[in-house]
Amino acid sequence: MTSTARADSATITDALARSQRRIVAVEFWRGASVALAAAIIAGEVTIIFGTRLLPSVSVRWAIALGLLAAALATAAIRAVLRRPTVRQTASIVDRRLGLADRLVTAVQFPGQEDPYAQLVERDAAARLAGFNAAAALPIETPRIAPAAVLLAIAIPIVFVLTAAWQRRDWTLGISALASRAGLDIAVPSTAGGSITRTAAAPSSSTGVSAARPVPRSGVELSPRPAGTTDARESGRPNTLSMVSQDRNRDGGSGAGPAAASDQHKTSNPSARGGGVAAGALATQLVGQSRANGGGIENTPAYRAAWSRAQSAVAPDRVPADRRVLVKHYFAAIRPSEHE
Amino acid sequence: MTSSSVEAVEARAAAFRECFAHVKHEIGRVFVGQPELVEHLLVCFFCQGHALLEGAPGLGKTLLVRTLAEAVNLRFSRVQCTPDLMPADVTGTNILIDTPAGGREFTFERGPIFAHIVLADEINRATPRTQSAFLEAMQEGHVTVFGATHAIGTPFSVFATENPIEMEGTYPLPEAQLDRFFFKLAVRPPSVDELSEIMARTTGVQDASVTPRFGPEDIRSMLGLIRHVKIADETMRLALRVVSATHPDSADAPPMVRQYVRYGASPRGAQAIVLAAKTLGLLAGRYHASADDVRRVIEPALNHRLILNFHGEMERVPRATILADVMAHVDAR
Numbered sequence: 114m115t116s117t118a119r120a121d122s123a124t125i126t127d128a129l130a131r132s133q134r135r136i137v138a139v140e141f142w143r144g145a146s147v148a149l150a151a152a153i154i155a156g157e158v159t160i161i162f163g164t165r166l167l168p169s170v171s172v173r174w175a176i177a178l179g180l181l182a183a184a185l186a187t188a189a190i191r192a193v194l195r196r197p198t199v200r201q202t203a204s205i206v207d208r209r210l211g212l213a214d215r216l217v218t219a220v221q222f223p224g225q226e227d228p229y230a231q232l233v234e235r236d237a238a239a240r241l242a243g244f245n246a247a248a249a250l251p252i253e254t255p256r257i258a259p260a261a262v263l264l265a266i267a268i269p270i271v272f273v274l275t276a277a278w279q280r281r282d283w284t285l286g287i288s289a290l291a292s293r294a295g296l297d298i299a300v301p302s303t304a305g306g307s308i309t310r311t312a313a314a315p316s317s318s319t320g321v322s323a324a325r326p327v328p329r330s331g332v333e334l335s336p337r338p339a340g341t342t343d344a345r346e347s348g349r350p351n352t353l354s355m356v357s358q359d360r361n362r363d364g365g366s367g368a369g370p371a372a373a374s375d376q377h378k379t380s381n382p383s384a385r386g387g388g389v390a391a392g393a394l395a396t397q398l399v400g401q402s403r404a405n406g407g408g409i410e411n412t413p414a415y416r417a418a419w420s421r422a423q424s425a426v427a428p429d430r431v432p433a434d435r436r437v438l439v440k441h442y443f444a445a446i447r448p449s450e451h452e
Numbered sequence: 453m454t455s456s457s458v459e460a461v462e463a464r465a466a467a468f469r470e471c472f473a474h475v476k477h478e479i480g481r482v483f484v485g486q487p488e489l490v491e492h493l494l495v496c497f498f499c500q501g502h503a504l505l506e507g508a509p510g511l512g513k514t515l516l517v518r519t520l521a522e523a524v525n526l527r528f529s530r531v532q533c534t535p536d537l538m539p540a541d542v543t544g545t546n547i548l549i550d551t552p553a554g555g556r557e558f559t560f561e562r563g564p565i566f567a568h569i570v571l572a573d574e575i576n577r578a579t580p581r582t583q584s585a586f587l588e589a590m591q592e593g594h595v596t597v598f599g600a601t602h603a604i605g606t607p608f609s610v611f612a613t614e615n616p617i618e619m620e621g622t623y624p625l626p627e628a629q630l631d632r633f634f635f636k637l638a639v640r641p642p643s644v645d646e647l648s649e650i651m652a653r654t655t656g657v658q659d660a661s662v663t664p665r666f667g668p669e670d671i672r673s674m675l676g677l678i679r680h681v682k683i684a685d686e687t688m689r690l691a692l693r694v695v696s697a698t699h700p701d702s703a704d705a706p707p708m709v710r711q712y713v714r715y716g717a718s719p720r721g722a723q724a725i726v727l728a729a730k731t732l733g734l735l736a737g738r739y740h741a742s743a744d745d746v747r748r749v750i751e752p753a754l755n756h757r758l759i760l761n762f763h764g765e766m767e768r769v770p771r772a773t774i775l776a777d778v779m780a781h782v783d784a785r
Contacts, residue, residue, distance in 0.1 A: 204686055213742035218684040228458040229680045232739040235458075 118231045121238035125219050128244045133202045135246040141192035142252045148184035150261030156180050157268045161293050170295030209249050212240055422446060461680075465734060468674045471524070471666050472498065472735055478523035478662045483516045484653065485646035492637050492728075492752050493520065493611075497569075499727040500675060501634020502590050502610040504575075504625075504756060508617055511639045517571045517611040524671055525664040526568035526607065533578035535621065539585035543595040544602075560602060565589045568607050568668060575612035576622040583629055586610060590632045607671045627715070627759055634724045635749075636756035681730035682740040690782065691725040691746045697778045698758055706781035708774050712764030717757035724753040751775050 156177030159167065167173045197205060203216035219237035222230035269290055277286030472494055479490050496503040497520060505513045514530070521528030531542055544563030548556055564570060565586070572578075572586060589595050590610050594603045612633070614625075630636075642650060653660050697704040698716030709716070729745035736745070755771040764774075 200686070213736075213738065213744060214684055214687050214740060215738070215742075217686055218682050218740040221684045222682050227680075228461045229682055229739050231458050232461060233682050236738060236740075 115231075118234060121231070121234040122223060124238040124241055125216065125223075125234060128241045128246070129199055129202050129206070129216070129220070131244075131246040132206050132250060133197060133199070135250045136202060136205065137192050137196050139250055139252050140195050141188050143255055144191045145185060145188035146254050146258040147261065148188045149181065150258055150265055152177075152180040152184035153265040154261065154268065157265060161269065161272050161290065164293060170293075174295065206249060210240070212237070215240055419446070461677075461739075464674065464677050465739070467670070468498075468677055469735060469737070471670065471674060474665050475520065475523045478664075479516065479519045482519045482653075482660045482662060483512055484649045485642055486640065489637055489639060490516070492635055492749070493517075495728050495731045495749070496635045496637075496752075497607070497609050498671075498675065498731055499634060499678060499724075500607060500609060501724060501727070502612070502632060504612050504614060504630070504633040504636040505639055506614045506616055506636060507639030508641065509615055511641060513613045513639050514571060514573060516639075517569060519662055521569040522662045522664055525667045526671070527668075528569045528571070529564035529567035530571040530573060531564050532573045533575050533582065535577060535579055535623075537578045537582045539582050540597075542582060542585045543589065543597055546598050558598075560597060560600065562602070563595075565595060565610075566602070566604055568605075568609070568671075570608075570610045572610055572612040574615055576614050576624055578623065580623050580626065583623065583625060586612075587629055587632060607668060607675065630756050631718050631720050633756060635728070635752040637752055678727060678730050678734060681734050681738075683726060683730060683733075684740065687729070687741055687743050687746060688726065690743050691722055691729070691750075693782045693785075694746075694750055694778055695719070695722045695725070695754070697782055698754060698775075704782065704785070706777050708769075708777040712760055712767070712769045712774060713758055714761040714764075715759040717754045721754050721757045725749055728753060747779065750779060 159176050159180075160170075160173045163173050163176075167176065200217060200220055203220045204214075206212065207214050207216045215233070215237040219230075219234045222233055273283070273286035273290050275286070276289040277283040280286070475494055476487075476490055479494075480487070483490065493503060493505075493516065505516070507513055518528060518530070531537070540563065542563050542565050544561050544566065546558040547561045549559050551557055575583060575586070585595075589604060589608075593606070593608060594601050596602070693704060695717045696702050697706065698709060698713060698721075699705060700710045700713050700716065702709075702716070705713075705716075725746055726741070728749035729741035732745040732748060733739070733741040751772055754775055758771050758774060760769065760771070763769075
């Protein structure tokens, strides 16, 4: 074999080796783009809508991240398993570059003494001058990937819009999303002039967020009356937390909007009128009264708050699956019998 | 082999391409239009195959074949087939002649089949007995008369013509004989522009003539070149899958084949496809056949090898349509 023939053979071998690696990379990207998009969607669904099945935010995040890792691993394994042989690579490059089967023929008749085979190799090598594997085998995103990415973007947006629509305040939608994701972000209020801060609660066992408004007016609302337990500690829906959520929904009462767990929301726009916040105030007063030895239920402020709460809640159209929560609500604001 | 061998091969390939281009050009001076038909005819000739030309009378089939023979300076003979044509009229026979010594002996008088290019005009008008006389010559390259075998020599190609209109008093070629034809080529009627060109060439004072170049020795030296052309397994398998898909019993057969075809193409069809594809590859400046070369010769190589069933014949399903369906089916798999 002449030196020219050897050089031709080396050119072809090198081009095919580069093409083979490139095909693996292309296959990885192709698989990864689909798998990652699917994993992101599944992760979003898990984090946002999996609160009942998986109350713990950290568990939901762990599952979402695990899905991402599994998607990447699957794409990598698939790419390696689908690594083409040299002949297959030659066939692919032939098709991509319109080489009329030059490479695949050259690969089949390599380095032979046959002058026809040498001519085939020479012809193929000449066509591979300046061969760029990246240009010949561009990374292509599967058609389904953009749709999957759009879906992945749409899911949280739809969730935020839905939540915001129910509360007539877009910041509440963002807060609700952040709450489900266990993120601690501050969202400027559009209704109450306050900043809603969603407390990160990655270890929450209930999924009930401890969204707390940071009032701009300087009035500090007690997040948890003394003597009560936080839902995160008790492991059951905390009525005070729910009160806090409802209070946060009340944009017109001065309490300011806040992220609330939608797990316990009543989905009742009419509750925004102030009664709920009044009920919350009543609950707060009850808590303070209990802490201070009782007696506050007879104060005018308490009675006024109680009556406002009752009048506000009375016209509520509570969905059937949320009535038990309303029951808890009233149980929370009701004065204890012995008091 | 050394690089000088490579250069020798390149020189031979260049000569082949030059010869092919010359013949094609010379034919083009006499025969107007249908370049694909001319190319297929030349491919068939250089592969040393035999072609069946089908077309209405007066389309220039005989002219085409005669011009081919003249352009490469080959011995040409024409046999006008009629029902009373006898096999001996084709192959030749022993005749009793007087020797210079005063005695008498039988001498084999060669028939028209002993030529480089034989035109069997309207072959379907000859009786099956005479048609079969062509069989041995076409397949084996020799004829046997009175127990003596006489080689025909190379190059040797039989170009038979068929008139698809007048079927009365004809003897359709049996499948076995059809299979011996490398290609079946359809000669279509000329377009208006082509007719105008034909009129200009044939009704004026100037007579189009052919300049012969090359000769039997040159042609013989080129013939071996084609068989050395490489074909990759993938390309070969494409041709084989197409042939396989023409059989209605095959798992690869498309629905149209199952519906209309009784028998598919034989291995001779695959041989024709591969050889013709190699020729096209060589003509394209390559030393290998490509999948596109294979696709280009599927129809002329297989259309006469498909035997339609009753439904296919009654509905007059074009074989080209079936083959196009086969190709699409094979490409899709």
